[in-house]
Amino acid sequence: MLAPAMEYAIDAAQRTVLFWDVMRQRGNQIREHMAETAPHVLDYKxxxxxxxxxxxxxxxxxxxxxxxxxxxxxxxxxxxxxxxxxxxxxxxxxxxxxxxxxxxxxxxxxxxxxxxxxxxxxxxxxxxxxxxxxxxxxxxxxxxxxxxxxxxxxxxxxxxxxxxxxxxxxxxxxxxxxxxxxxxxxxxxAGVRGKYPMRYSGGLLGGSWLTALASDLGHGKFDGAGLVQNFENQNPANTLWSKQYNLYSKIDTEASRYLGFEKWWGGHVNLNAEEIQFIVDELFIGxxxxxxxxxxxxxxxxxxxxxxxxxxxxxxxxxxxxxxxxxxxxxxxxxxxxxxxxxxxxxxxxxxxxxxxxxxxxxxxxxxxxxxxxxxxxxxxxxxxxxxxxxxxxxxxxxxxxxxxxxxxxxxxxxxxxxxxxxxALGGNDMADERRFATAARVSEINLSLYRTFVQPMVQALVSAPMADCMRQFHPLRLQYELFADQNPAMASVAALAGQVRENRKSVAGDNPFVLMQENFSNQIVTALDAWREASETLSERMFLAIYGSPTVQAAVGIDPAATRPLRKAAKNPLHQELLQKRIAELKSRIPVGGIRAAIIRGLLYAGMKRAAIDERGFELARRIREAHGDMPIADFKALVREQFNILLIDQEAALAAIPSMLPPEMGAREKGYDLIKQLLSARGELSAEDKNRLSEVARLFGLEAGGTRPQLREVPKGPKAKAS
Known part of the structure; x- marks a missing residue:
């Protein structure tokens, strides 16, 4: 075991030096990045x-x-x-x-x-x-x-x-x-029990008064590092261990990817107090x-x-x-x-x-x-x-x-x-959950009003712009970059030492028993941190449900504890139904209008309606056909497809009955139109029995049998009227 131990010890020591050199590069990189006029991480000019x-x-x-x-x-x-x-x-x-x-x-x-x-x-x-x-x-x-x-x-x-x-x-x-x-x-x-605890944060913190306090401490600016910290708190195993361990364990190959991502992750930006307050009050909590x-x-x-x-x-x-x-x-x-x-x-x-x-x-x-x-x-x-x-x-x-x-x-x-x-079917809130979140929103409004009345004037008077800048610089997420940049004298020797290590790098074999022990140790740390996260999330959820599920708390802030109607359903516009009826009347008047192009689209939509799916292959074939026949603008094609679809929904019986009158008398044109429908419908493969039945019906509407022309059209069978859209 002595030889594997020595090999691992040398490798571990070298990886440690290289790891801290990457930390140094990360700090320098962020300083240079944030000194740019318009810092970004786009990979393009x-x-x-x-x-x-x-x-x-x-x-x-x-x-x-x-x-x-x-x-x-x-x-x-x-x-x-x-x-x-x-x-x-x-x-x-x-x-x-x-x-x-x-x-x-x-x-x-x-x-x-x-x-x-x-x-x-x-x-x-x-x-x-x-x-x-x-x-x-x-x-x-x-x-x-x-x-x-x-x-x-x-x-x-x-x-x-x-x-x-x-x-x-x-x-x-x-x-x-x-x-x-x-x-x-x-x-x-929205969410489901036992998952996604971030939605409980606003209620557990007492609402958006903390957002207002953070903005006041920033002298009218909200530090984006606070938002990033919220993201990091969602996965402590990755934040505190896995991200850094992955770099350490793969130091010879991972540095470039790690530095590329950290350039974006560490480039924190600010928001105005008005912006973040709107986001939290109107969206996240409200x-x-x-x-x-x-x-x-x-x-x-x-x-x-x-x-x-x-x-x-x-x-x-x-x-x-x-x-x-x-x-x-x-x-x-x-x-x-x-x-x-x-x-x-x-x-x-x-x-x-x-x-x-x-x-x-x-x-x-x-x-x-x-x-x-x-x-x-x-x-x-x-x-x-x-x-x-x-x-x-x-x-x-x-x-x-x-x-x-x-x-x-x-x-x-x-x-x-x-x-x-x-x-x-994906899951979501029940009415009890809706009442809880509505209660949290009311509590937030009350606490924000109290803060603005009794505390905010004092905080704003005490915090100056230089003080706010100083607090931003000392944010823990910024310090983790600044402390390991070249401006720290303790890092001066790291670059030279890392250069020597790269010249004499000796990687350990992957099957070294001490490497396996290292991996097991890392997995145990991740497991422990995940267990801590799960326990914290469970506690947070139970606290939120208990506090804001209390009928006393709900009644105190004006939420009916027995409410059974949705608390956040968007109101109907009274003009919508009137406009809808006018649109339906307009579409009914256009049922016999449009010529062979509209008839082909209507026939295609009817033939494929039972599929309840649209495949990219059929659309690509339609695009090629459009290009070969003058390339109808996509906006016009979209309008035609939507109009014919709505006509079929409003009155399928009348829409189908009108197709023969929309077609030209020349049988050659009808045959070409029907062949287009058949070709487009077949683009995704073999037709189903239902597809074939509907396609046969379209053939009759076009005055054709499956194998050729018919001089006389059959009467369109009566079908149930589709529900108006």
């Missing part, structure tokens, strides 16, 4: 388009164009992508952190790309509403720069940028093409977004049902920051059923990853190549989907895949129709 500080209402945001790397060809006819990064304590750039990223896959698909980032310090007085106005200007600039593109830009909002983009889309729906919200919380109270209770300064209510662009929600079961319930339950808050979604003209597509964590949604190469890559390649398919609720499913493309040339990448994406019961 960019060109400034709009500096938000020059706007009428200045903000610390900016719009840049991503310069395509050498060898990447951009198709000027494809819609641009705009990636908006979260301002949640870290600096910008995570959406383009590396080649396999949201920006990377969009560029690879040929789309022009833009990025919305921000500076470390806010403009004094800027608000969330000011930022929304600036982002509207950014989108207008991008649209104007691509007049040859018929579709509006696709906007990706990561994490907290997701809810900001959704708010803007509700106020300015005409600006947007498809919206992708990745890891974005929209329903803040949960007012999905309930339609947020208003702009001019009194306009932000109603997410006003959004007219397709909404893609990407979340993960492994995400403890934004679990699937918080990403999706806003749908339950706003709509009664899928017909309700359709009546608003909305298309919602969601996909749930089984395991990736919160940051993995944005930075995982596997996720970028698969989910984000498929979204980028099939964004026009998503834009054209009929109104409704869908789940995006990704299947491996194999040798058995039908028509593999019609599917881009290594997966085949299809969008399967879903109902609200599929969302409910």
């Amino acid at each position: 960019v060109e400034l388009v709009v500096d938000g500080r020059t706007l009428d209402r200045p903000v610390n945001y900016c719009l840049v164009r991503v310069v395509p790397p050498t060898g990447v060809e951009i198709n000027s006819k494809l819609r641009p992508f705009i990636v908006v990064d979260p301002r949640a304590g870290h600096g910008p750039g995570i959406g383009g952190f590396k080649a396999d990223s949201e920006i990377g896959v969009a560029l690879k698909a040929g789309h022009p790309c833009y990025f919305v980032g921000f500076l470390p310090d806010p403009v004094p007085g800027q608000t969330i509403e000011d930022i929304a106005r600036a982002e509207a200007i950014f989108i207008e600039k991008v649209t104007a720069a691509h007049p040859e593109v018929s579709g509006r830009p696709c906007v990706i909002g990561n994490c907290q940028a997701g809810w900001a983009i959704m708010m803007l889309a509700a106020l300015r729906p005409e600006l947007f093409g498809p919206i992708i919200v990745a890891g974005s919380p929209l329903s803040y109270w 949960n007012n977004l999905a309930a339609g209770r947020i208003q702009t300064s001019d009194g306009t209510t932000i109603d997410l049902r006003n959004i007219r662009s397709p909404i893609v929600v990407f979340c993960s079961k492994g995400d403890n920051i934004t679990p699937p319930q918080q990403a999706l339950d806003w749908i339950l808050d706003l709509y009664e059923n899928v017909d309700d979604i359709r009546s608003c003209g909305q298309t919602i597509v969601y996909t749930i990853h089984e395991s990736v964590g919160h940051l993995g949604i944005f930075v995982s190469g596997g996720v970028a190549k698969k989910e984000h890559g498929e979204f980028s390649s099939n964004i026009d398919l998503i834009d054209t989907l009929p109104p409704g609720l869908y789940e995006a499913i990704f299947e491996d493309k194999t040798a058995e895949t039908a028509n593999p040339d019609l599917a881009s990448g290594n997966w085949v994406m299809r969008c399967e129709a879903r109902t609200l019961d599929d969302i409910r």
